[in-house]
Amino acid sequence: MVAFQDGADGLHGFAAGPAVxxxxxxxxxxxxxxxxxxxxxRQRELDGPRRFQTVLLxxxxxxxxxxxxxxxxxxxxxxxxxxxxxxxxxxxxxxxxGLSPRTALPTTR
Numbered sequence: 001m002v003a004f005q006d007g008a009d010g011l012h013g014f015a016a017g018p019a020v021x022x023x024x025x026x027x028x029x030x031x032x033x034x035x036x037x038x039x040x041x042r043q044r045e046l047d048g049p050r051r052f053q054t055v056l057l058x059x060x061x062x063x064x065x066x067x068x069x070x071x072x073x074x075x076x077x078x079x080x081x082x083x084x085x086x087x088x089x090x091x092x093x094x095x096x097x098g099l100s101p102r103t104a105l106p107t108t109r
Contacts, residue, residue: 017036
C-alpha cells in the first residue's frame, strides 16, 4: 500500500496517482503498486464504521434518556394524582408556605 499526503509536491487527489506510480517504478521497478490513494481518503474509509457505531450509540443513549425522563414524569404524575386530595387538605390547613415539593413524593415506610 502506498499512501501519500494530499497536496504533496503540488499534486492533488488522484491526479498524483500516475506521478507516484512513475516515481516508485523509477526507484525500484520490482515493487508492486496496487492501491494508490490519498491519506485523507484512506482515513475516511477506515473511520467510517467507527463513526457509524458512535452515532448509533449516541442515538440509543438519547432514546434511553428520553424513556427514563418519560418514566420519571409518569411516576411523579401518578404520585401527585394519588395524593391530590391530601395535598388539597394540607394547602387548606397550612397555607401555601407549608406546602413543599416533598409532599407529592411517595413516602417510604
